[in-house]
Amino acid sequence: xxxxxxxxxxxxxxxxxxxxxxxxxxFSDNYGNPSSIYELGSTSRVAVxxxxxQVAKVLNAExxxxxxxxxxSESDNWAIKGVALRNKEKGNHIITSKIEHHAVLHTCQxxxxxxxEVTYLDVDEYGLIDLEELKAAITDxxxxxxxMYANNEIGxxxxxxxxxxxxKENNIIFHTDAVQAIGSIKIDVKAMxxxxxxxxxxxxxxPKGVGALYIKKGxxxxxxxxxxxxxxxxxxxxxxxxxxxxLGKAIELAYENLDEKNEKIIYLRDRLMNKIEENLDYIRxxxxxxxxxxxxxxxxxxxxxxxSILLSLDMEGIAASSGSACTSxxxxxxxxxxxxxxxxxxxHGSLRLSLGIYNTEEEVDYVVGKLxxxxxxxxxxxxLFNERKTGVK
Amino acid sequence: MxxxxxxxxxxxxxxxxxxxxxxxxxxxxxxxxxxxxMKMFLKIEDGIIEDxxxxxxxxGSAIASSSIATELIKGKTVDEAMSLTNRAVVEALDxxxxxxxxxxxxxxxxxxxxxxxxxxxxxxxxEGLDDFDFEEDDHHGELENY
Ligand SMILES: Cc1ncc(COP(=O)(O)O)c(C=O)c1O
Numbered sequence: 001x002x003x004x005x006x007x008x009x010x011x012x013x014x015x016x017x018x019x020x021x022x023x024x025x026x027f028s029d030n031y032g033n034p035s036s037i038y039e040l041g042s043t044s045r046v047a048v049x050x051x052x053x054q055v056a057k058v059l060n061a062e063x064x065x066x067x068x069x070x071x072x073s074e075s076d077n078w079a080i081k082g083v084a085l086r087n088k089e090k091g092n093h094i095i096t097s098k099i100e101h102h103a104v105l106h107t108c109q110x111x112x113x114x115x116x117e118v119t120y121l122d123v124d125e126y127g128l129i130d131l132e133e134l135k136a137a138i139t140d141x142x143x144x145x146x147x148m149y150a151n152n153e154i155g156x157x158x159x160x161x162x163x164x165x166x167x168k169e170n171n172i173i174f175h176t177d178a179v180q181a182i183g184s185i186k187i188d189v190k191a192m193x194x195x196x197x198x199x200x201x202x203x204x205x206x207p208k209g210v211g212a213l214y215i216k217k218g219x220x221x222x223x224x225x226x227x228x229x230x231x232x233x234x235x236x237x238x239x240x241x242x243x244x245x246x247l248g249k250a251i252e253l254a255y256e257n258l259d260e261k262n263e264k265i266i267y268l269r270d271r272l273m274n275k276i277e278e279n280l281d282y283i284r285x286x287x288x289x290x291x292x293x294x295x296x297x298x299x300x301x302x303x304x305x306x307x308s309i310l311l312s313l314d315m316e317g318i319a320a321s322s323g324s325a326c327t328s329x330x331x332x333x334x335x336x337x338x339x340x341x342x343x344x345x346x347x348h349g350s351l352r353l354s355l356g357i358y359n360t361e362e363e364v365d366y367v368v369g370k371l372x373x374x375x376x377x378x379x380x381x382x383x384l385f386n387e388r389k390t391g392v393k
Numbered sequence: 394m395x396x397x398x399x400x401x402x403x404x405x406x407x408x409x410x411x412x413x414x415x416x417x418x419x420x421x422x423x424x425x426x427x428x429x430x431m432k433m434f435l436k437i438e439d440g441i442i443e444d445x446x447x448x449x450x451x452x453g454s455a456i457a458s459s460s461i462a463t464e465l466i467k468g469k470t471v472d473e474a475m476s477l478t479n480r481a482v483v484e485a486l487d488x489x490x491x492x493x494x495x496x497x498x499x500x501x502x503x504x505x506x507x508x509x510x511x512x513x514x515x516x517x518x519x520e521g522l523d524d525f526d527f528e529e530d531d532h533h534g535e536l537e538n539y
Contacts, residue, residue: 305428307452311396311404324428324452333428345425381410381456383421383432383448 005318005363009203009295009356010152010180015246016205022249023207026242034239035230044241051248055212058255059197060188067213067231068244072179074224075198075213076103076146078235079175082221083144083196084111087173091141097121097129098339099156100148103198104177105335108146117141126288127156127340135166144173149181149197153323153336153352154287155296157185164193173219179203179211183254184262184294195219199251201243205357206250210243261357265294268355268364272297275368280375282388286337286350295355298323300337300346303385304378309351312374318367323350345384396453397487403457408464411446418514420506423499429455431503433463437511440471447503454486454493461485462500471511474504475521 006014015023026047032040034048048068056063069075084094096108098120108118119137121129129147145167150157160176167174175196178187183204189197196219200211215221215234227236276283282302301309306322313320323334324347332338333347342350353367379385396404413434423430429451436444445467447459462482466474479497483489489497505522512519 303450305451305455308404308456311401311453315401315405343425344428348425348428381407381448382450383430384425384450386412386448 003317005359005367007353007355007359007363007367008319008321009359010155010293010352010354011321012202012208013205013356014358015207016250016253018253019206019246019249023242023246026245030241034241035228044239047245048239048241051244054248054252055199055214058187058251059214060190061214062217064232065189065214065217067215067235068239068247069211069213069235070209070240071202071211072101072177072198072200073103075200075211076101076175076177077107078213078224079196079198079215079221080104080107080144080146081111082224083173083175084116085222086220087143088115091139091143092116093119093139093141094144094146095119095121095134095137095142096146097123097148097158099123099127099151099154099336100146101152101177101179104146104148121147123156123339125341126291127151127154127286127336128288128291129158129163131159131162131166134163138166138170138172142170142172144175146175146177149176149178149187150185150293151287151336152180153334154298154340155180155293155354156287157181157291157293160194161192167195168193180293182251184258184265186255186258189214189216196221201247201250204250204254207243207246210240210247212247262294265355265357265359268359268361269295269297271361272353272355272364272368275365276371279368279372284342284346286340286342297353297355298350300342300350301375301379302346302349303382303388304375305348306350308378309349309371309374312378313367313370316370316374318370321352321354323352324348395490396457397489399461399485399487400454400457400489403460403486404453407447407456407460409446409460409467410448412448413444413446416446416507418507418509418511420503420508420510422502422506423451425450428452429496429499431455431459431499433459433503433507435474435504435507435511437471437515442466442469442471442474451496451499452493454489455496455499457486458482458489458496458500459503462504466504471508471519475508475519477501477504 032044034045052066055066173195177198179200182199195216197214202208225236284300286298306324323337337347416434417437418435421432432448434446445463449459479501482497
């Protein structure tokens with residue numbers, strides 16, 4: 001088989017063997033509906049409850065604070081719409097940031113159409129929000145602060161504990177989208193004063209289409225999915241049992257030997273970054289150098305465009321992603337790159353390489369070698385690079 | 394893959410990349426803001442495009458569009474080059490995804506811009522260029538801020 005190097009682990013990951021093995025019986029032999037009273041039903045019910053415990057444990061939450069959903073997007077929608085609708089008599093103001101995932105941003109925009117007001121906090125050049133700006137944005141009408149734990153494009157990790165403290169002091173509900181942070185960062189919802197937290201299985205070597213929302217005990221929010229009595233009347237629909245089992249196993253494994261695993265991934269990340277910086281000029285690291293997810297590498301390469309980098313990498317069997325407009329089908333480059341202040345031209349030339357547990361040192365070295373060739377080749381084709389070289393303006 | 398084999402082939406092995414020192418006309422269209430810039434160099438003798446080179450900043454389809462456009466006009470007359478449409482570029486590439494059709498428009502415009510430059514420099518009037526509207530090239534200021 002052709003060599004294939006997957007460096008897009010922030011987009012999704014492959015299901016780990018151990019996770020798949022746990023899931024398989026629930027497709028066929030153990031196919032009962034968890035709501036059924038006979039034995040086959042209870043087998044499924046027991047499996048779902050085990051997974052709930054596995055998720056709760058890593059968050060330092062209680063079992064009955066975990067609700068399964070169809071993924072990160074649903075969890076974000078539920079948290080934000082649910083809190084907004086439940087609290088609309090109290091206030092109509094929500095605070096978020098400009099660099100949230102679209103699952104949060106588009107949900108906030110939807111609520112704006114329905115009478116809510118949203119403050120989108122700026123971020124600095126590294127993608128960090130300013131805590132003083134957050135405090136200043138709070139009004140008597142503020143009912144929710146929703147700030148992502150770590151950014152999916154540039155990997156920047158927000159000061160979640162401090163945000164939690166500010167929310168608590170002001171008696172405001174705090175939601176965080178932890179889809180990218182889960183499996184890389186130790187999270188303690190109690191110590192961090194997190195009221196709601198979204199997570200998803202497919203970023204941590206679990207299956208796609210399943211996630212969870214942590215809802216702090218006693219917190220009331222409206223339902224998003226109405227129907228049957230599943231998930232204690234709060235999220236209807238026959239449980240995605242095999243998916244939930246996969247999520248439970250995946251999250252448990254993700255927090256086994258977390259430090260050791262992170263150490264390895266950070267080593268690979270730093271090697272990748274150092275080599276890119278040694279071998280290429282006119283580049284810019286996007287995101288923060290240290291407050292950064294272990295597996296995230298994101299650079300802009302001046303004078304060239306991201307999609308042509310991706311196509312060239314793909315031709316070499318390397319999977320990566322870019323914030324260029326050309327890869328999204330829209331006219332503007334990524335909102336995250338614009339929010340950290342990149343001019344459009346530079347934002348178009350961005351490349352994200354995201355590392356995971358299966359990447360190796362040889363892969364890193366191979367990718368850098370190919371990347372340098374590709375960047376050189378595309379730059380030689382670029383009128384911008386040739387103007388820069390010859391000084392012609 | 395969203396692109397045809399033809400697009401990928403031209404992206405992998407673009408024809409006529411580079412610049413011409415002794416170009417008779419040079420045209421540049423697009424801007425870095427939108428993510429595409431094309432620059433065309435034409436060498437014209439006796440009304441014939443003797444040589445053509447391009448430089449492109451842009452996505453795969455922008456590079457493929459410029460490459461194939463140079464092939465379509467090389468050795469042709471100025472009038473033939475003038476009549477090259479973006480549709481002809483799209484067809485020669487066995488199609489482009491709808492969001493990428495603007496790349497073929499840029500290729501057509503880059504050639505016309507180079508012909509206009511040639512016309513101005515040589516004093517030879519070219520039919521159909523007077524009312525031509527180019528996309529602004531405003532990338533310089535932006536790169537300066539970086
Ligand atoms: C930060 C963030 N939030 C939300 C999501 C959406 O999660 P899902 O794909 O499970 O709906 C993603 C993944 O794309 C993400 O990276």
